Amino acid sequence: MPTYKVRMLGIDPGYGRLGYAIVERENGKETLVAAGCIETSSNDAHEKRIRAAGRALEKILADFKPGALAIEKLFLSSNQKTAR
Numbered sequence: 001m002p003t004y005k006v007r008m009l010g011i012d013p014g015y016g017r018l019g020y021a022i023v024e025r026e027n028g029k030e031t032l033v034a035a036g037c038i039e040t041s042s043n044d045a046h047e048k049r050i051r052a053a054g055r056a057l058e059k060i061l062a063d064f065k066p067g068a069l070a071i072e073k074l075f076l077s078s079n080q081k082t083a084r
Contacts, residue, residue, distance in 0.1 A: 003027060009066035011057075013074060015040060015049045020057070022064045034064065 005026040012019035022033040038056040040049035 006068055007033065007064060007066045008068040008070060009060065009064065011069070011071045013071060015046065015053060016042060018053050018057075020060060022060070022066060034060075 003026060005024065007022060007024045010021045010023065016039065018038040019036075020038065021035040024031045024033050038053050040052050044052070
């Protein structure tokens with residue numbers, strides 16, 4: 001039987017803290033390849049924070065070359081501060 005392998009990038013969005021994980025799935029078994037948190041300074045302008053997070057994600061994409069992407073949907077309730 002042929003080997004089936006895919007590398008995925010999962011993102012937990014945020015501009016203060018953006019979590020990510022690289023997971024590889026081969027023949028039904030998942031393995032964590034890398035994980036981390038991209039943090040930006042609350043003292044910086046919003047656009048600078050977004051740009052910094054984008055550059056960090058570009059490096060992750062170049063380093064790990066995932067074939068699939070999953071982004072967690074942001075859920076806001078009464079306390080919107082938790083989305084920051």
